[in-house]
Amino acid sequence: KNEVEQSPQNLTAQEGEFITINCSYSVGISALHWLQQHPGGGIVSLFMLSSGKKKHGRLIATINIQEKHSSLHITASHPRDSAVYICAVGTGNQFYFGTGTSLTVIP
Amino acid sequence: KAGVTQTPRYLIKTRGQQVTLSCSPISGHRSVSWYQQTPGQGLQFLFEYFSETQRNKGNFPGRFSGRQFSNSRSEMNVSTLELGDSALYLCASSLGTGGDPSTDTQYFGPGTRLTVL
Numbered sequence: 001k002n003e004v005e006q007s008p009q010n011l012t013a014q015e016g017e018f019i020t021i022n023c024s025y026s027v028g029i030s031a032l033h034w035l036q037q038h039p040g041g042g043i044v045s046l047f048m049l050s051s052g053k054k055k056h057g058r059l060i061a062t063i064n065i066q067e068k069h070s071s072l073h074i075t076a077s078h079p080r081d082s083a084v085y086i087c088a089v090g091t092g093n094q095f096y097f098g099t100g101t102s103l104t105v106i107p
Numbered sequence: 108k109a110g111v112t113q114t115p116r117y118l119i120k121t122r123g124q125q126v127t128l129s130c131s132p133i134s135g136h137r138s139v140s141w142y143q144q145t146p147g148q149g150l151q152f153l154f155e156y157f158s159e160t161q162r163n164k165g166n167f168p169g170r171f172s173g174r175q176f177s178n179s180r181s182e183m184n185v186s187t188l189e190l191g192d193s194a195l196y197l198c199a200s201s202l203g204t205g206g207d208p209s210t211d212t213q214y215f216g217p218g219t220r221l222t223v224l
Contacts, residue, residue: 030209041144041195043215050210086150090209093163095140097150 003027006087006098013105019074021101023087026068034061034072035086037100043086046072077105108133111200111216119222125186128219130198132179138162138203138211139181141173144195144218156181157203185221193223 005024013019023032034046047054047061049070054061058077063070074081082105087098112131120126132139140163141153152165156175173183179200185192197218201211 030207033209033213035215041197041218041220043197043199045212045214048210048212088150090207092207092209094165095142095152095209097152099149 002099003096004087004089004098006101008101009099011101011103013077013103015078015105015107017077017105019077019081019103019105021072021085021087021103023070023072023098024068025070025087025089025096027089027091027096029065029089030092031090032063032070033088033090034070035088037084037086039083046085074103077103079105079107081105108135111198111214113196113198113216113219115219116217117220117222119224120188121224122188122190124188125184126188126221128183128196128198128221130181130183130200130216132181132198132200133214136200136202136214137179138201138208139175139179140199140201140208140213141181141183142197142199143167144197145191145193150197153183155208157208163208188223190223193221195220 031050037043049063058075060073084100086100114129138157140155155163159175175181195218199213199215
């Protein structure tokens with residue numbers, strides 16, 4: 001049983017397209033994190049959310065606590081956005097991770 | 108500020124051996140968390156240390172252990188290595204003062220890639 005489900009698993013987009021990655025979870029959470037992992041392994045934290053919506057540059061993250069669902073949006077996608085995006089939830093004493101969405105943005 | 112550093116970056120061991128990995132957090136961060144990443148299981152939470160005490164633990168066997176020193180540097184040890192322990196081991200640091208590490212932004216190190224032969 002996976003506590004965190006992400007979709008899609010793989011995504012290919014043309015440069016400039018609007019992208020949405022979805023995350024659903026089944027446990028009670030303290031916070032939800034969106035992470036970005038580039039080839040080579042380095043992980044960067046993009047957002048930490050416990051309610052509502054956050055925006056950073058071209059990235060927007062939303063969370064609906066009642067529906068246990070979060071979305072990560074990328075506006076005006078660029079080839080440098082190509083990476084694996086991972087949703088993670090914290091329950092207070094545990095972290096659970098989605099399997100990641102591999103995004104490729106083609107010029 | 109310097110980022111999170113991990114040593115070594117690459118390691119090759121044989122079954123039955125033990126290994127120790129090191130993580131130096133960002134200056135001022137008191138929480139260090141460890142994660143295992145494999146192609147099959149993805150990212151999994153190992154444990155979290157705060158002020159030299161293990162505060163939270165994931166579902167890993169006792170072969171996986173860790174400790175934290177007074178300067179917040181942390182080590183992770185895996186004893187009696189198995190082939191399935193081959194993975195990228197990541198540590199992340201955060202301020203940790205809120206009591207719940209999941210409400211802190213995590214700053215990840217580059218990882219140690221362990222291969223068990």
